[in-house]
Every structure is written in structure tokens, then in C-alpha cells.
Amino acid sequence: MISERFRQSMGWLHTWLGIALSAVLFAVFWTGTLTVFDKEIDQWMKPELRIASADNVSLDSLVLQRVATFDTGPDSVIWIGPPRDRQSVIRLFYDDAAGESHEELIDPHNGKLIKPTDSDAGEFFFRFHFMLHLPDGIGYYVVGLAALGMMILIISGIFIHRKIFQEFFTFRPKKRARRAVLDFHNLTGVIALPFHFLIPFSGLLILATTYLPWSMGVPYQGDLKQLRTDQLGYEERKIEPAGVPGGAIAAIDRYRDRAEAIWRSEEGRASSSAEWIAIFNPKDANAYVMIERYFPDRRVAIGPDQLTFDLRSGDIIGRFAPQPVNYVNNWIEGLHWIQFDHWPLRWLYFLAGLSGCAMIGSGLLFWIEARLSKGRMDPASVRVVRAISIGSITGIIVATCAFLIANRLLPKVIGFTDVPRHEIEIGIFFGTWFMTFAHAALRRKKAWRDQSIFIAVGAGAAVLLNWLTTGMHPVAAIDGAIWPVAAMDALLLGGAAFAVLAARRLGRSGQGAVTDPARPREESDIAAGQAV
Amino acid sequence: MSGETTLARSGRLAVALIGGYAFTAGLVAMIGAGLPHWGMERVEAATLGAILGLPAYLVIIIWVASSVRPLRTALVIVVAALTMILLAPMLAGGA
Amino acid sequence: MSEWLLLVAAAFLAFLGCASLALSLPRNWLAVVGEPLGATDMAITRRAGWLALFAALLPCAIRDGPGFAALAWPLLFALSAFLVAMSLSYRAVLLRPITGFYRRLARFLRACSPR
Structure with a gap:
């Protein structure tokens, strides 16, 4: 008692x-x-974002032309966010050759650029x-x-x-x-x-790494960046740029569709949409694509689930999914996100x-x-x-x-x-x-x-x-x-x-x-x- | 407890928060550095440490706040915390 | 369509569970029925309450899997408990259909049980 x-x-x-x-x-x-x-x-x-949702958006026809005009360096990454349930616009992020960050919003119905009201909302x-x-x-x-x-x-x-x-x-x-x-x-x-x-x-x-930086770093001899990479599979470059210019990227839809099909078949869910398509080393001969779900739409546990494709062969060259303890951790984090x-x-x-x-x-x-x-x-x-x-x-x-x-x-x-x-x-x-x-x-x-x-x-x-x-x-x-x-x-x-x-x-x-x-x-x- | 001076209560709070933090930091590091020796991957061990460390912190705070012999409790926590903080990096070094 | 049915079923069971558990406390039963709570009524109401509450887990889990059910079920419970508390303090008669059902059930059980 x-x-x-x-x-x-x-x-x-x-x-x-x-x-x-x-x-x-x-x-x-x-x-x-x-x-x-x-x-x-x-x-x-x-109010510019009040756009009805669009189904079966083809990124190939809507954004690839625009992406090709970006002033990116050989080792840049371009992030493309297709429309999702609560966000009907397409989002584009990239760093230009000078290292400056850019963000663009695209109307999924006509591919036009959207200039939203300047508000943090x-x-x-x-x-x-x-x-x-x-x-x-x-x-x-x-x-x-x-x-x-x-x-x-x-x-x-x-x-x-x-x-x-x-x-x-x-x-x-x-x-x-x-x-x-x-x-x-x-x-x-x-x-x-x-x-x-x-x-x-x-x-x-x-x-956790902010509040317990020393403790979390001990198994990594203080290298918290490596810990984050191991936890999130993040931004780890699978292929280095060749230094030789390559042609413009012709298609990304097919990789998105393949990734979604794989996730769907593994989880048995009706829908499972990709959150990000990342183009690594654009304009380089060694360009490749990663399809990611950081926040899966039909699962509490956050990812990231990542599938990386070699553009030349079309093969899957990398796959990241969290291990058991991190999956539990990601379920707990997901319930907060x-x-x-x-x-x-x-x-x-x-x-x-x-x-x-x-x-x-x-x-x-x-x-x-x-x-x-x-x-x-x-x-x-x-x-x-x-x-x-x-x-x-x-x-x-x-x-x-x-x-x-x-x-x-x-x-x-x-x-x-x-x-x-x-x-x-x-x-x-x-x-x-x-x-x-x-x-x-x-x-x-x-x-x-x-x-x-x-x-x-x-x-x-x-x-x-x-x-x-x-x-x-x-x-x-x-x-x-x-x-x-x-x-x-x-x-x-x-x-x-x-x-x-x-x-x-x-x-x-x-x-x-x-x-x-x-x-x-x-x-x-x-x-x-x-x-x- | 209810008859304690403000100073004694502040002392409890300080031990609970700071001592508790040191204990948690040590425990999380110990789990992260120790479990790889039993075959767990270090990313898994580090994450497990964080998940278990937080509840441990809560237990320490409740313990210090309600302890009948606060000085002894404080001593136990500080000694345990220091031991783990010193030991954990050595464990990690051996892995 | 079945998603909505499962959701309604979960919400209904959670509310029924909360209401029954609340009514198994003499003070609340008295406020709703106007008569003191008998031992049989109490036993039936409380057991049925726990049963309904845990039964609500089932539609949650069928609908979205265990990962979501672990979140939806406690939150459905929270909403139901709040609604029950509010009806008890403002419109206790709203819960009368539930007590009526349990009293009839108690009478039926008494009639069935051999002396």
C-alpha cells in the first residue's frame, strides 16, 4: 500500500x-x-495552396523539364515531393552550385509555379x-x-x-x-x-541526441553524425559523381511506381505513396535516384524506408529499413509526428x-x-x-x-x-x-x-x-x-x-x-x- | 517531508534533476557501449539506451523526492552515475 | 465503407463500455435510474462495461492493424469517458436506455437461474 x-x-x-x-x-x-x-x-x-487534390500525377511530364533547368552542381541532390493526402502541391528542394538552398511549389494540375503568401503559418x-x-x-x-x-x-x-x-x-x-x-x-x-x-x-x-549527446555518442566515439546515418540511412551517397556530364534525366515515375509496388506487396496495403524522390548527382553520368518514405502514410512508425535505383541499369542498389529496436523507437516517434x-x-x-x-x-x-x-x-x-x-x-x-x-x-x-x-x-x-x-x-x-x-x-x-x-x-x-x-x-x-x-x-x-x-x-x- | 526547509527541498530537487541526469547519461552510455559485446549492433544499442534511459530518469526523480533518507539516496545515485560514466567509454573502446 | 462501419463499431463499444463502468458506481446509477444500485445490477453492469471496452479493441485492430489500434483505442476511450462524464453532469437521462437494458437483462437472468 x-x-x-x-x-x-x-x-x-x-x-x-x-x-x-x-x-x-x-x-x-x-x-x-x-x-x-x-x-x-x-x-x-x-490561399494559393488551396488546390483540389490530383490523382496519378506524372512527375515526368510535370517537373522533369523544370528540374533540368536548375543550376545544380555535380554532387547536388534534388528532392521532389509528390502530392500527398494533406498536401496537394508538388514540392521541389535543391541546393544550387553556389550552395544556396531553393524551394519551389508546383501546381499538380498544370505544372505551373506557385508563389504562396509569405507566412510561416x-x-x-x-x-x-x-x-x-x-x-x-x-x-x-x-x-x-x-x-x-x-x-x-x-x-x-x-x-x-x-x-x-x-x-x-x-x-x-x-x-x-x-x-x-x-x-x-x-x-x-x-x-x-x-x-x-x-x-x-x-x-x-x-x-534524444540533443538531450543526451555524450551518452548517445559513446558507442560511436562521439561521432553523432554516424549514429544518425545508421539510424536514418540518411544522405549516404551510394555512388560518387563521375565528373563526366550526363544527359538530362528522362524518367522518374517508373522508379516511384516500382518502389510503391514493392512496399504495397510487402505490407498488403491498398495505398502506399512515396514521400520523396531524390535525384543524386544530377547532370552527372553517375546520376541515381532514391525513393523515400520518411513518413509512411499507412503506418504509425516513421521510416525512413528507402530504395535506391541505379539509373543506367535500373537495378536496386541500396535499401534501407530500420532494425527492430529502431522500429519500436520509430513507432514511438511516429505517434508524436x-x-x-x-x-x-x-x-x-x-x-x-x-x-x-x-x-x-x-x-x-x-x-x-x-x-x-x-x-x-x-x-x-x-x-x-x-x-x-x-x-x-x-x-x-x-x-x-x-x-x-x-x-x-x-x-x-x-x-x-x-x-x-x-x-x-x-x-x-x-x-x-x-x-x-x-x-x-x-x-x-x-x-x-x-x-x-x-x-x-x-x-x-x-x-x-x-x-x-x-x-x-x-x-x-x-x-x-x-x-x-x-x-x-x-x-x-x-x-x-x-x-x-x-x-x-x-x-x-x-x-x-x-x-x-x-x-x-x-x-x-x-x-x-x-x-x- | 512536509516539515522540511526550503533549502532541503531545493537540495532534493537539485539531486533529482542533476544527479538524475548524470545517472541517466551514464546508463544510456552503458547500454549503448555494453550491449554490442553481446552481439547487438551499436545503432540498436544506442537507441535502446535512449528508450530505457528516460524511464530510469523518472524513477530516480520520484525516488529522490520521496526518499526517507535523502542523503544516502543522493550518495547512491551519484556513485552509480560516476561509475557508469567512467566505465562506459572503456567498454566502447574494447568493442 | 467497411472502414466507417468498423470505426462506428469501435466508438459505440468504447462509449458503451465507459457508460457501463460509470453506471456501476452507485452514485451515478442513482442519478440516472432514481433507485439505488443492487448487487446483481452492479455485477452485470461492471462486467459488461469491461467486456465492451476491451471488445472495442477488436474493430480498431481489424480496421488499421495493431500499430494504429494502440493509439486509436485509448483515445476513443478518452473521448467516450469525457462524453459520459458530461452527460452524467448535464443530462443524466441520456444514459437511461443503457440502465434499462441492464435491468431487463438482470430480470431475465434471475428468471432463468434455478433456485
């Missing part, structure tokens, strides 16, 4: 880690939840999710520490609760505000427990992410209100702590709305400044976020309600602005089967409606639910959750 002492120490750990990490954890969970739909956010924020949330937009990789370590803390919070949270089974189904909104908040914290925490544990775990595993095609599961991830946000937010809220009711904090500290909580919970959501609104309001080409457009968007995100902290410090408890109203107005405005600037209102998006935009609009409108409800509820409970003294019977129940 678990001793009372042990439970108390877990309560202490839970409380202090929770206070220290809630703000960061909420930001990471929120941006991670948005990243579940990163490509859909891309389509919303870069979903990519911004993705990078913030593990780097927090901090310089010098500091973000990696802050997020890493937060992820570790999250796992400890989950474990200690399990130990301090005696009646886990009952908490699965308990939510009493009509009870006092504090009890309801604690119920909500326990409920959202406990129902998705494996998810809340596996997400930080897999996140740390993805960055969520790059597979599985729409029901993608939505479940989104909801589970939201439940994580709700768990973190309600935990922080409960702690503040519990302390306040005991009169343990002086007014100045209350103000600071509350401002930080409000800014980090509702504030980042307000900032997200501002980011979307700025994206629709800024002209596609900005004349009056040299600052790139995507940086202005990011500046508006952080500027708004900063202001929400100031607003919370000024408005104190009323800021909860205020910012809920900001969210409702902001989300609604985003939908409206998308309609005005692109002509695509939600019904038109559904009508034209542009599902990413339809779903984004629906989520924004749903979020706005929810924010209105929250604002109304907060308006009511603002009158004094917090100041009413805790009843002794419930106090013992609640003590388990705070044990300070």
Missing part, C-alpha cells in the same frame, strides 16, 4: 512542478495541438512547439525540462489520487467553482492519461491535445484559487501570479487569433518596410501575447472574462476576414470540397461559441464564488490535490 508520507511527497512534487511549468507546458501543448492541423493552417493562411506553431522561438536552441532545453516535468506530474498525479476509478466520470459543474475546477482537472487528466504520458516521452525521444493518413485519429489527437490544455489550465487555476481562499498570498503577488496565468492560458489563444487576423489583413506584398511579411506576422503574435499579460495585470480577475471575449471576437473576425479576402466563406469551402479551410473555419466558429459560453460563466462566477470559505468536508478531499 502507498504510505501517507509518500503520497504527501508526491503532492509536494505535483504542486511545485505544476506551478513552475504550467505556463510553458500550456504554450507547448497549445501549439502542439494546433500543429496537428499544421498543413490545414497552411492552406488557410496561404503552421510551421510557426510547429517550431514554437519545441523551440519556443528562443535564440540559440535554449527553447529545446526549456521544452525538454517541461516534458520531463510533465511526466513527473502525471506519475505524481496518479499517486495523490485515491479514487482514480471514480474520477474517470466525475464532473460537478454545479458545485462551487473550486470543486468544479478540480473535478475538471482530474477528469481531463485521467481520461487521456496514456496520451499525456506518451506525448512528452516521445517528444524527448525524438530529440502524426504524419500518417488517418483522419479519425487526427481529430482524436486534436481533442486529446485540447484536453491536455484544459488539464494544465484548470490545474493552474485551481492552485491560484485554493491559495487565495486561504488568504496565504499578499495582494501584489496575487496580481502577478494571476496575470501570468491569464496571459499564458487565454493570452496565447488571443495571440493566435491575432496571428490569423494579421495574416488576412496584411497585403501580400508589403511596400513600406523591409521586414519580411512572415516576421511581421510573428511580431504581431508576440506583441499581442505580451499585451495580454499587461491587460491581465491591469484588469485583475476580470481579465479572464475580457480575454474570453477577445477570443470570441478574434476567432469570428478571422473567419470573416478569410471570407472577405479570399471570397471563400465556410459554406463555399464545403461546397468546393476545400476541407482544410472548412474545418479551420468550423473550429474557429466553434471556438468563438465556446469562448462566449466561458465569458458568460466567468461573468457570473466573478461575483464571489472564490471568496466563499471552503467547507471542511470538501477541504480534506481537496487537500490531496495540493498537499503543500
